[in-house]
Amino acid sequence: MRFKVAVLGATGMVGQKFIQLLENHPWFEISALAASEKRVGKPYGEEVNWLVSANVPECVRDMEMVPMDPKHVDADIVFSALPSNVAREVEAAFAKEGFVVASNASAFRMEEDVPLVIPEVNPDHLQLVETQKKKRGWDGFIVTNPNCTTIMLVISLKPLMDLGLKTVRVASMQALSGAGYPGVPSMAITDNVIPFIKGEEEKVETEPLKLLGKFDGKKVNPAPIKVSASCHRVPVIDGHTEAVWVEFDRDVSVEEAIAAFESLKPLDLPTSPEKVIIVRSEPDRPQPRLDRDEGNGMSVVVGRVRKDSNGLKYIVMGHNTVRGAAGASILNAELMAKNGMI
Numbered sequence: 419m420r421f422k423v424a425v426l427g428a429t430g431m432v433g434q435k436f437i438q439l440l441e442n443h444p445w446f447e448i449s450a451l452a453a454s455e456k457r458v459g460k461p462y463g464e465e466v467n468w469l470v471s472a473n474v475p476e477c478v479r480d481m482e483m484v485p486m487d488p489k490h491v492d493a494d495i496v497f498s499a500l501p502s503n504v505a506r507e508v509e510a511a512f513a514k515e516g517f518v519v520a521s522n523a524s525a526f527r528m529e530e531d532v533p534l535v536i537p538e539v540n541p542d543h544l545q546l547v548e549t550q551k552k553k554r555g556w557d558g559f560i561v562t563n564p565n566c567t568t569i570m571l572v573i574s575l576k577p578l579m580d581l582g583l584k585t586v587r588v589a590s591m592q593a594l595s596g597a598g599y600p601g602v603p604s605m606a607i608t609d610n611v612i613p614f615i616k617g618e619e620e621k622v623e624t625e626p627l628k629l630l631g632k633f634d635g636k637k638v639n640p641a642p643i644k645v646s647a648s649c650h651r652v653p654v655i656d657g658h659t660e661a662v663w664v665e666f667d668r669d670v671s672v673e674e675a676i677a678a679f680e681s682l683k684p685l686d687l688p689t690s691p692e693k694v695i696i697v698r699s700e701p702d703r704p705q706p707r708l709d710r711d712e713g714n715g716m717s718v719v720v721g722r723v724r725k726d727s728n729g730l731k732y733i734v735m736g737h738n739t740v741r742g743a744a745g746a747s748i749l750n751a752e753l754m755a756k757n758g759m760i
């Protein structure tokens with residue numbers, strides 16, 4: 419199995435992570451790279467401000483960048499790392515022309531006929547693509563992955579759903595790479611915490627309901643839970659940390675919750691980690707600097723699971739540009755490839 423893949427927004431923070439994760443991928447081979455118009459026809463290695471490792475991978479260094487146009491892209495799968503306003507038009511154009519689009523952008527995430535998927539959480543929602551193609555008259559389709567803060571949270575909530583989860587409160591401490599490059603000015607974030615990230619709380623409060631909702635064969639019925647979020651930017655390069663308070667419709671013990679976290683099964687896919695959730699027992703873990711690369715950045719690390727007056731509380735942490743972005747799209751694409759959807 420070998421598929422040609424393109425990366426849209428290839429010069430950005432998430433675009434670079436895509437290239438890094440795809441460099442030696444067993445199923446996917448990079449066939450095209452696109453970013454803004456001014457870069458068309460120029461070699462990727464000369465155009466990118468490469469920030470994720472020592473050197474631009476050789477397989478893309480001399481690759482000429484192509485226009486953001488389906489006519490100029492030869493690929494089976496298109497990975498999108500575009501800003502949302504650009505993604506709305508561009509992703510639709512690719513899907514219309516028959517491409518499979520795996521998107522990080524928020525543009526289509528909450529549309530009724532567009533799957534919002536985490537493979538270990540709601541793989542059955544991929545079936546929505548049939549409705550999407552029919553309704554929109556597209557030959558291809560768009561599948562999205564959630565916002566980076568939502569992904570870590572929902573991976574930890576999935577096993578708690580069977581224990582009678584009702585209410586979730588979350589306070590995030592989000593890394594700088596989540597704002598793209600150059601992102602937040604150093605003068606604003608050094609020695610500081612910024613208690614506001616535009617549009618973030620709305621995404622973290624709504625996306626989990628779709629992800630944890632039930633697909634009834636036609637549409638997704640939102641999960642009957644409430645999520646309240648407060649989002650903050652902190653001076654960490656990679657890795658979103660989240661403090662989570664959960665309430666259930668019955669008394670749930672710490673041991674039950676830990677057993678549930680550890681029971682979330684990995685998938686048999688190249689980018690899947692051995693353990694989806696790693697539970698740490700030390701009182702001061704997880705920490706982004708120590709734990710973000712667990713499972714090559716695809717594991718989510720949970721710690722400090724403890725009783726609260728109304729339920730439980732814990733910390734969850736994950737790598738925002740890997741599990742929270744590029745790795746999430748690649749895992750979705752691997753699942754689609756395995757299911758014969760590509």
Ligand SMILES: NC(=O)c1ccc[n+]([C@@H]2O[C@H](COP(=O)([O-])OP(=O)(O)OC[C@H]3O[C@@H](n4cnc5c(N)ncnc54)[C@H](OP(=O)(O)O)[C@@H]3O)[C@@H](O)[C@H]2O)c1
Pocket residue numbers: 426427428429430431432433452453454455457486498499500501502504522523524564565566595596597598599600738739742743
């Ligand atoms: N960073 C994260 O942790 C994270 C997590 C989950 C989801 N996301 C989402 O992923 C997407 C990319 O985020 P990012 O952090 O990688 O952003 P970024 O670093 O700002 O990169 C944006 C990319 O899009 C390209 N681009 C911008 N405007 C364009 C235009 N008008 N036409 C064509 N290309 C254009 C840029 O190309 P040029 O270099 O040529 O300008 C660049 O390649 C966003 O939708 C974001 O919300 C990010």
